[in-house]
Each structure stands twice: as structure tokens, then as C-alpha cells.
Amino acid sequence: MRIIVFNCGSxxxxxxxxxxxxxxxxxxxxxxxxxxxxxxxxxxxxxxxDQKEDLVLDMPDHSxxxxxxxxxxxRDARLVPEAIGHRMVHGGAIFxxxxxxxxxxxxxxxxxxxxxxIHNPPALRLLxxxxxxxxxxxETVVFDTAFHSTISPAARTYALPAKLARSHGYRxxxxxGTSHQFVAQEAAKFLGIPMSELRAVSCHLGSGGASLCxxxxxxxxxxTMGYSPLQGLVMSTRSGDLxxxxxxxxxxxxxxxGGAVESMLNRKSGLLGLTGVSADIRDLVGGAGxxxxxxxxxxxxxxxxxxxxxxxxxxxxxRPHCIIFTDTIGEKMPYVRWAVTAGLDKxxxxxxxxxxxxxxxxxxxxAAPKSRVRILAIATNEEVAIARASHALLATQERLPS
Amino acid sequence: xxxxxxxxxxxxxxxxxxxxxxxxxxxxxxxxxDDLRGTTAxxxxxxxxxxxxxxxxxxxxxxxxxVFGGRDFASPxxxxxxxxxxxxxxxxxxxxSVANTSALIVDTRTAFPKIPIALAFETSFFVNLPPRETTxxxxxxxxxxxxxxxxxxxxxxxxxxxxxxxxxxxxxxxxMLSICLDSQPEMAAVLGRTPLTVTSGxxxxxxxxxxxxxxxxxxxxxxxxxxxxxxxPEHANLLLTRESGFLGMLGWPATLGEVLTEKRARVARxxxxxxxxxxxxxxxxxxxxxxLDGVVFSGRYAEHGDKVAxxxxxxxxxxLDLPVGSLPWHICPTxxxxxxxxxxxxxxxxxxxxxxxxx
Numbered sequence: 075m076r077i078i079v080f081n082c083g084s085x086x087x088x089x090x091x092x093x094x095x096x097x098x099x100x101x102x103x104x105x106x107x108x109x110x111x112x113x114x115x116x117x118x119x120x121x122x123x124d125q126k127e128d129l130v131l132d133m134p135d136h137s138x139x140x141x142x143x144x145x146x147x148x149r150d151a152r153l154v155p156e157a158i159g160h161r162m163v164h165g166g167a168i169f170x171x172x173x174x175x176x177x178x179x180x181x182x183x184x185x186x187x188x189x190x191x192i193h194n195p196p197a198l199r200l201l202x203x204x205x206x207x208x209x210x211x212x213e214t215v216v217f218d219t220a221f222h223s224t225i226s227p228a229a230r231t232y233a234l235p236a237k238l239a240r241s242h243g244y245r246x247x248x249x250x251g252t253s254h255q256f257v258a259q260e261a262a263k264f265l266g267i268p269m270s271e272l273r274a275v276s277c278h279l280g281s282g283g284a285s286l287c288x289x290x291x292x293x294x295x296x297x298t299m300g301y302s303p304l305q306g307l308v309m310s311t312r313s314g315d316l317x318x319x320x321x322x323x324x325x326x327x328x329x330x331x332g333g334a335v336e337s338m339l340n341r342k343s344g345l346l347g348l349t350g351v352s353a354d355i356r357d358l359v360g361g362a363g364x365x366x367x368x369x370x371x372x373x374x375x376x377x378x379x380x381x382x383x384x385x386x387x388x389x390x391x392x393r394p395h396c397i398i399f400t401d402t403i404g405e406k407m408p409y410v411r412w413a414v415t416a417g418l419d420k421x422x423x424x425x426x427x428x429x430x431x432x433x434x435x436x437x438x439x440x441a442a443p444k445s446r447v448r449i450l451a452i453a454t455n456e457e458v459a460i461a462r463a464s465h466a467l468l469a470t471q472e473r474l475p476s
Numbered sequence: 477x478x479x480x481x482x483x484x485x486x487x488x489x490x491x492x493x494x495x496x497x498x499x500x501x502x503x504x505x506x507x508x509x510d511d512l513r514g515t516t517a518x519x520x521x522x523x524x525x526x527x528x529x530x531x532x533x534x535x536x537x538x539x540x541x542x543v544f545g546g547r548d549f550a551s552p553x554x555x556x557x558x559x560x561x562x563x564x565x566x567x568x569x570x571x572x573s574v575a576n577t578s579a580l581i582v583d584t585r586t587a588f589p590k591i592p593i594a595l596a597f598e599t600s601f602f603v604n605l606p607p608r609e610t611t612x613x614x615x616x617x618x619x620x621x622x623x624x625x626x627x628x629x630x631x632x633x634x635x636x637x638x639x640x641x642x643x644x645x646x647x648x649x650x651x652m653l654s655i656c657l658d659s660q661p662e663m664a665a666v667l668g669r670t671p672l673t674v675t676s677g678x679x680x681x682x683x684x685x686x687x688x689x690x691x692x693x694x695x696x697x698x699x700x701x702x703x704x705x706x707x708x709p710e711h712a713n714l715l716l717t718r719e720s721g722f723l724g725m726l727g728w729p730a731t732l733g734e735v736l737t738e739k740r741a742r743v744a745r746x747x748x749x750x751x752x753x754x755x756x757x758x759x760x761x762x763x764x765x766x767x768l769d770g771v772v773f774s775g776r777y778a779e780h781g782d783k784v785a786x787x788x789x790x791x792x793x794x795x796l797d798l799p800v801g802s803l804p805w806h807i808c809p810t811x812x813x814x815x816x817x818x819x820x821x822x823x824x825x826x827x828x829x830x831x832x833x834x835x
Contacts, residue, residue, distance in 0.1 A: 176580040227745065233685030235715070235724035244697050296756075300694035306547030315614055317677030318624055318690065318698035318716055322709045325702035325742045337694060338615065348616035368616065371607055378608040382673065385554040386756040386765025389795050420767035422655050446797070 075099060077153035077464055078147075078459040080140070084192040084282030084303075085109045085310055085337055086402070087139040087200075091153055097458055101153050103146070104136060105139040106281065106402075108344065110311065113357045114316065120146050121154070136196035141201060155280040157344070158204050158213045159464035161252060162304060163193035165217035167243045172220065172463050174471055175201065175213040181314040182216065190249075190303050192312070192340050193283075200415035213466040221251025224293040232301075237315060246305075247263050248297030250278045254287040255294075256459040257400045257452045262292070264450065265395055275387040277330070278454065279403035279410065281354060282310045288387040289394075296390055298383050304340060308376045310353035315344035315379070346373035358410050382412045388421050388447075396448040397423065403411065405451055415449060422446030477824075478533055479594075479817035480525075482786035483541040484576045491525050493535070494817035502514045504814055506728025535642055536830075537592045538584055542577040542811070543627060545597030551689055552823035553568070555581055555593040561802055563595070569621055570679075592829055595636055599759065601629030602664075609764075614788070624682075626664055626674035630773065635774035635808035636666045642806060643770050651765040655756055656786060658775035659733055660686035665761035670731040675757050676823035681717055687731060690720035713804040721747055736780040751787045761796070767797060771805040777794070781807045 075095075081088040090102040103120035117341065118129040118139070129146070133139040149155045162169075166186035173179045185202070187194040204213060223353045230246040233240060239245060262269040269292040278289040278366075279321035284307045288296040298306030308314045316339070324335045340346075345355035349372045358365065358373040363374070398404075399411050405455045415425050429438070441449040483490040494504045539552075546566045560581055567574040577595065584593050592699050604623050610623040624630065632654040640650045640664055646760050651666025656662045661684045665673040675683035685691035693716075701712035722730045727830050730738070733745050762768055771789070774783030793803050 096565075097825070114550045128565065192646075206706050220699075226752075228748045231725070231749055232697065232724055233690045233721050233749065234693065234697070235719055238715075238724075242700070244693075248693075300696075302694055302696035304696045305694040313613045313695065315682075315692070316614075316695040316698075317622070317679055318693055318695065319677075319679040319699035319713065320612065320614075320620070322696045322702045323620075324618075324714050325699065325711050326709040330703065332699055336699055338618075339699070344613045347609070347617075348613055350616055371611065372613075374608040375611045376611060379526035381763050384762035385761070389715035389755050389759030389791055390752075390764065392791060417766040418763060421762060422795075422797060 075156050075465065075468075076154070077157045077159050077461045078202075079159040079161070079464070080191055080197075080203050081161040081337070081456050082136050082197045082200060083108075084232045084281055084312075086281060087133075087143065088457060088460070089143050090455075091147065092458060092461040094461055098463070099148060099152075100372055102447065102457070103143065105143065106135045107138060107354070109140050109282075110353055112354045113352055118142055118146070125349075132407075137199055139201060140200050144207070154301065155208070155211060156213055157464060157468060158208065159460045160197055160215045160216065161196050161212065161460055162203075162215045163218045163249055164190035164247065165219045166247075169215075169217055169219075170223070171216060171465055172216045174432070174467060175205070175215055179215070181310070184440070189301075191336060193303065200445055212468055214303045214460075214467050216252060216460045216463045217434075218249045218251045219247045220256040222246075222248030222287075222294045222297050224441060229296045240390050244301055246300045247302075248287070248294060249286075249299040249303050250285045250287070250292065250297070252456045253278045253400060254285075254289070254297070256456060257398050257454050258287075258289050258292065260437060260452050261396055261398050261450055264452070265393060268292075272396075273391045274396050274398055275384060275391055275394055275397045276400065276405050277384070277414075279380070279399065279407075281356070281402040283312070284309050284380075284401075284403070285386055286383045288390045290391055290442065296387065306379075308348075309344045309378045311341045311344045311346045311354075313339045313347070325467070339384075343378060345372050348375060348469055355403055356407065359413075374464045377410065377413045380410075384414055385418070385421070388418075388423070392420070394447055398451050399449070399451045400454040406433075406451055408433065411440065411449070413453070423449065425449055477536045477821050477830075479820045480535045480538045480591075481541070481813040481816045481820070482525075482538065483812065483816065484580055489525075489580075490813070492813040492817075493533075494814050496817070502562040504811060535588075535591055537594050537726065537820045537824045538588060539578060539594040539596055539816050539823075540580050540584070541575035541598070541630070541717065541816045542595045543598045544577075544625075545595070545599050546570070547603055549595070549597045550600050550603040551826075552594055552596045552816055552819040554827045554829065555585070555821050561812065572721070585686070592824055592827070594820035595632060595653045595825045596816045596823075598627050599625045601633045603625040605671055605674065612678070622678040624677050626662060626671065627660070627676050627680040628658060628662045630656070630812065630815045630819065631656045631774040631808075632662075632664050632666065634810055634818075638668075638769050638808050638810075639772040639806055640668070642803065644652070645769060650705060651767050651769045653765075653771045655763045655771065655773050655781070656775040657736075657773055657777040657780060657784070659732060660684075660689050661732060661750075661754075662763075663757040663761065665764045667765055671759055674757065684757065685725075685750060686721045688718050688721045688723050690716045690724070691767065695718060704720060722731060725749070731777070733777045733780055736777065736783040751784065754784060755788060755791055755830075756791060762792070768792060768803065770803065773805070774808040775808070776808060776812070778807050781805070 139474040
């Protein structure tokens with residue numbers, strides 16, 4: 075069965091056509107720099123087997139990226155999907171597990187789209203477009219929040235009036251669960267440790283969104299994102315952690331226009347807000363020449379927030395086996411990995427700087443031999459994880475084609 | 477030397493006369509006037525405060541604890557017309573605190589024209605926090621005058637000063653985790669005399685949960701509450717600062733001391749929540765300091781530091797690969813009024829007015 079998996083990041087659209095259950099990849103690619111303009115133009119890196127091609131084009135939104143990807147696939151009849159799997163960031167309180175999409179589920183998804191205003195709406199629009207183009211194909215939705223269902227009450231509760239928190243569902247949900255779970259499983263395999271014993275800090279550093287996850291005995295115990303993906307690390311266009319009083323003050327100044335403030339905090343803050351010119355950390359570090367003070371400060375703020383949470387989760391996980399770096403920035407930016415782990419020798423974290431700079435093939439252990447905590451760079455593959463979940467769900471519901 | 481200390485709060489004015497002799501603190505008489513709110517303080521009431529001390533020992537300096545001093549006030553000051561105006565101009569950045577302090581300055585200068593008035597600021601200790609710590613990732617175009625501050629700087633300053641002396645790190649600055657156990661607890665990573673991180677934010681609302689204060693929440697929740705037609709930003713602010721924290725979680729008011737010591741299951745759950753977030757903050761401190769030499773507890777509930785230490789220290793020792801019980805921790809018992817008084821006296825000495833008094 076060919077399942078095409080779509081994964082909407084806040085500034086990317088990853089896709090992978092996977093034959094299940096063999097997990098053989100038939101075609102794949104990633105549309106990068108979707109959304110606000112950055113220093114470089116948008117690009118789709120598409121490949122079928124060994125054949126690779128890059129398509130440079132502007133992609134102002136995820137629908138445009140999807141249309142371009144479908145055109146690429148439609149050139150070969152053998153690449154027509156038999157089922158579609160979608161990654162959905164936030165399932166809210168309605169979705170406690172993954173689902174097969176029908177009219178009821180679609181309407182419920184509409185109800186939760188505002189919980190992740192950057193990710194859920196484009197994913198939902200993508201889902202609607204797929205339903206229109208391939209009405210007979212089964213579609214599944216796999217939620218990012220599922221892996222974090224094991225976060226303890228101490229970590230997931232906000233110190234709000236209990237009745238209010240209950241009635242509005244105000245609690246930490248956590249995100250990027252599909253990726254954190256996948257790389258944790260890969261790390262356990264790499265280190266020869268049963269997943270059920272793995273202690274790790276997973277750093278999913280995407281070009282758009284980013285989060286850290288504390289993992290104890292193979293289960294998520296904390297995640298830097300919260301009720302929504304806005305909380306936590308400084309991201310490309312999201313502010314991350316913010317004094318609640320600032321948010322209240324911004325609404326007051328905007329004369330109650332919460333939509334404008336929400337848009338500012340989710341789409342115009344983070345690195346883009348601090349620099350005014352780029353939403354991408356790759357434009358700010360590791361390049362030649364001197365940076366302006368604003369760019370340098372933005373990079374420092376970005377890196378410092380990761381480092382602080384890394385320290386926090388090293389304590390929570392108590393002598394973890396490893397730190398895992400993954401996704402676009404975590405896999406491809408040696409400077410970021412170095413900057414956030416440098417000087418943590420006392421916490422058992424010692425990187426091999428030469429190995430880190432060499433960009434070896436993944437997965438790789440970048441820690442120095444004396445490091446108690448291994449430092450791994452592992453390519454995330456949320457698409458395979460989504461394909462597995464989708465295939466299992468369709469098998470349960472007997473929706474697999476004969 | 478004697479200092480009359482005034483500490484304005486939400487519900488009243490705490491005052492005390494603090495006396496120092498050559499051996500150090502010799503007397504402190506704290507009391508509270510419940511009907512003396514900062515903004516409505518009257519000259520008569522303040523004179524009544526002084527009259528409460530029925531002896532003839534003169535007050536050398538009257539010291540007001542001020543929460544917010546912004547970038548302008550990096551140390552305690554003796555009030556004059558120039559810096560009084562300077563403080564008033566900070567009102568936009570911290571309206572409540574500056575209004576309270578300003579009202580008290582006006583009243584006390586009227587009531588005691590011959591006594592020097594000193595201000596000791598909670599934010600002074602954090603004036604030089606690194607930009608990477610103070611900066612929020614907001615659009616530069618907003619021009620909002622927001623940055624991270626700490627709001628228990630007087631406790632942190634005194635406690636880490638004491639701990640550094642105890643640790644006796646001579647070749648390098650001591651790496652210290654300072655935990656202020658007050659109604660609104662706060663943690664700071666301090667390297668020598670320099671803070672590197674602090675849990676509070678642009679206001680004391682951010683950070684650890686407190687007796688009434690929510691602490692860290694997802695900004696989306698604050699937005700949702702502010703946009704709720706039944707609340708609006710102002711009532712959302714009240715909900716998050718007066719009806720949340722331990723009160724909100726428990727359904728009844730509880731002090732930090734009670735949360736740290738009570739055995740009831742519901743309180744234990746709140747304690748677990750608080751301690752977990754303290755462990756997270758401790759971890760950020762380890763990463764900022766690149767290690768740790770010691771931990772110090774201060775604040776109104778410093779005596780319960782052992783309850784926090786029993787949870788925290790084993791975790792920190794495991795993280796740092798240290799033997800059990802090897803990481804030192806101390807309790808700084810010095811009360812706030814004594815710390816404020818000392819700050820006032822140091823400002824008085826720095827101003828050169830002590831010689832005048834002596835003569």
C-alpha cells in the first residue's frame with residue numbers, strides 16, 4: 075500500500091510516499107522556506123530513488139507548496155498514492171488518539187485548528203484539498219500531542235484557578251511528539267538500549283518550530299511547548315516564552331484586537347522579530363563576515379534559550395544516556411549544537427568539536443570519548459512514523475485496499 | 477546607626493526600626509500598618525509610625541524598599557529632587573511600584589524633612605543581566621520597554637554575598653544558585669556578584685508560581701484570557717496575579733511555608749508542582765553557570781529551605797556527578813528589613829552625610 079505522508083512545518087512541507095508495511099520510500103522531498111520571505115528563495119528538494127531535482131519557486135503558503143508537490147508526483151503513474159497520512163500538530167482535548175478522517179472528524183478538526191494557529195490551519199486546508207482531489211482515498215491524521223500524554227501532572231499543570239483550567243483545557247500538551255518519539259527509538263537502537271529504559275533530551279530544532287523533550291524510560295515527561303506551540307524556545311517567527319503581563323499589555327494597547335497580537339506573537343516575533351530581516355538562524359550564524367549587533371543578539375537569545383532548557387532537562391532526566399539533535403537545524407548546524415552544549419562538562423556533556431564540524435553521515439555520536447552523555451545527531455523521519463501509525467489505524471478499521 | 481524601614485505592600489505598609497551597632501544587627505522591631513497603602517499614605521500616619529517607638533534614639537536614615545528602579549538605579553540612593561523626578565519618570569515601566577514608592581517619598585519627605593530618605597531597589601541587582609537573558613523575542617519595531625528583571629534582588633544580593641564568603645572561592649567567582657523563598661518565590665544563577673539568570677520576567681508574574689501568582693504560563697493562555705469578553709486585559713491581570721498560584725490550584729489561600737510543609741494530599745500536589753519547576757530552574761542555572769559551587773535560601777520562608785533542599789540537592793548532585801551530600805547549601809536568615817536598612821545606611825555613607833550627622 076502506498077501512503078503519502080504530508081507533514082506541514084510552520085515554514086516547510088515535507089512529504090514522503092512510502093510503501094507499507096515494507097516502509098520502502100518511493101518518493102520524497104521537502105519544500106523549504108515556505109511562508110515569509112527569507113534571504114534565500116523557496117525550494118522543493120524532490121527525489122525518486124537516486125534521481126534528485128531541485129525546484130526553485132516562491133511558495134507563499136502551504137497550499138501552493140502542496141500543489142507543486144502533487145505536480146511533481148503526477149508525472150509518474152506508479153507514484154499515485156493509495157492512502158494519505160497527515161501530521162496534525164494539536165488534537166486538543168477532542169482527539170486523544172490518531173483518527174481516520176470522515177465528515178465528523180473533519181468538523182472536529184476545524185474546532186481545534188485555532189489551538190495551533192500556524193500549523194493546524196494549513197494542515198487542515200491541505201487535508202481539505204486532498205479530500206477534494208482524492209475523494210476515494212482514505213485519509214488519516216496523526217497528532218503531535220499523542221507522545222506527550224505521559225507528561226506528569228506536576229509538569230503539565232499551570233498554576234491557574236483549577237476550575238478555569240479544567241473548563242478551558244488549559245494544560246501543557248506538548249508538540250513535535252511524532253519526531254521526538256521517532257528519534258528516541260532510533261537513539262535507543264543506536265546505543266543498544268531498550269526504548270523502555272532510554273533517558274534522553276531530544277532537541278527537535280526545525281527551521282520553523284523547535285522544541286526540546288525530556289524522555290525518561292522511553293516516555294515523554296516534559297516538552298518545552300505548552301498549551302500551544304507558542305510557549306518555549308525562541309523560534310523562527312514565534313516569541314516562545316513570554317511574561318504573561320506583556321501579552322496582556324499588548325492586547326490592551328491593541329484595543330482588544332487579540333487577533334493582531336496573536337499574529338504578531340506567532341508570525342512576526344522570534345528571530346524574524348528580533349532581526350527584522352530573517353526568520354532563519356542559518357542566516358545569523360556560521361556565515362563569513364561580521365554580523366550586525368541586532369543579528370548577533372538575536373542569535374544569542376535563540377541559543378541561550380535552548381541552552382537553558384537543555385540544562386533544565388538534564389536535571390529532570392537525571393543522568394540521561396544521550397542528547398539528540400534532530401530536524402533541519404539540529405541535523406545540519408554544527409555551530410548550534412556546539413554553542414548550546416559548550417561548557418557543560420560538569421553535567422557530563424563533552425562534545426568532540428572536530429567530529430561535530432565534519433558533518434558525518436547520520437546517525438552519529440558527536441560526543442568525546444570521555445563524555446558520560448552521548449551527543450547524537452539523528453535524522454528525524456516523522457513521515458515513516460506517521461505512515462506506521464496510519465497503516466496500523468487503517469488495518470484496524472479494515473480500510474486497507476484488497 | 478538606626479534606620480526606619482518602610483516596605484509598602486499590596487495590603488499594607490510594613491515598617492520597622494533596625495539598629496546596627498559595631499557588632500552588626502542589634503535590634504529589629506517589625507510591625508505592619510494595614511490601612512497604610514502606599515498610594516494613600518498620609519503624613520499623620522507615618523508620624524504615628526515613628527511615634528510608636530517611644531524612646532529618644534534618633535533615626536539616621538529612613539529607607540524605603542522600592543520594587544522597581546529600572547536601568548537608572550543600579551544601587552541604593554539618598555533621595556533628592558533630581559533623582560525623585562528621575563524615579564517618577566519610570567512610572568510607565570512599572571506603574572504600581574513607582575506610584576507606591578513616589579507617594580511614600582512625598583509623604584515621608586514632608587513628615588521628616590530633616591531625616592535623609594533612602595531607596596533600596598529590588599531590581600538594582602539585576603541591572604546588568606546579560607542581554608541574552610533580558611531580551612524577549614518580540615519585534616524590535618514594537619519599541620516596548622520590556623526586559624527581564626528580578627524582583628527579589630535585595631535577598632539575592634545579601635544571600636549570595638554570605639554564601640560566597642562561606643564557600644571561600646578565592647581563585648574564581650563562586651557559582652551560586654540563589655533561591656528566594658517568599659510569597660512569590662524567585663531563583664537566580666549568580667556568578668560571583670553577577671546574576672546570569674532569573675526566573676521572574678518583565679514583571680513578577682512570570683517565573684515560579686506564587687501564593688496568588690500564576691508564574692509561567694503559555695502566552696496563548698494570557699491572550700485568550702485578555703480577549704475573553706467577560707474579562708479583558710485588566711481583569712485577566714487580576715485573575716493571574718490575585719486568584720492563581722497556590723490559591724487557584726488549591727481553592728483556598730496558602731502561604732509558601734504551608735505549601736512546603738503541609739501533609740494534606742492536595743497541598744502535596746501543589747508542592748510537587750512547585751518543586752518540579754524549581755528543579756527546572758535549577759537546571760537552567762547549572763547550564764548558565766557551567767557548574768555549581770553552592771545553593772543558598774533566603775526570603776520570608778528561608779527556614780523551610782531544607783524542604784526544598786531534600787528534593788533538589790540529590791537531583792543536582794546526580795546531574796553533576798557529585799557524591800551524595802557533597803554540594804553545600806545554606807540558609808540566609810537575614811530578614812528583609814535588616815537588608816533594606818543596611819542598603820539605606822550604605823547609601824547614606826556613600827553620600828557623605830554620615831560625617832555631617834556625627835558632627
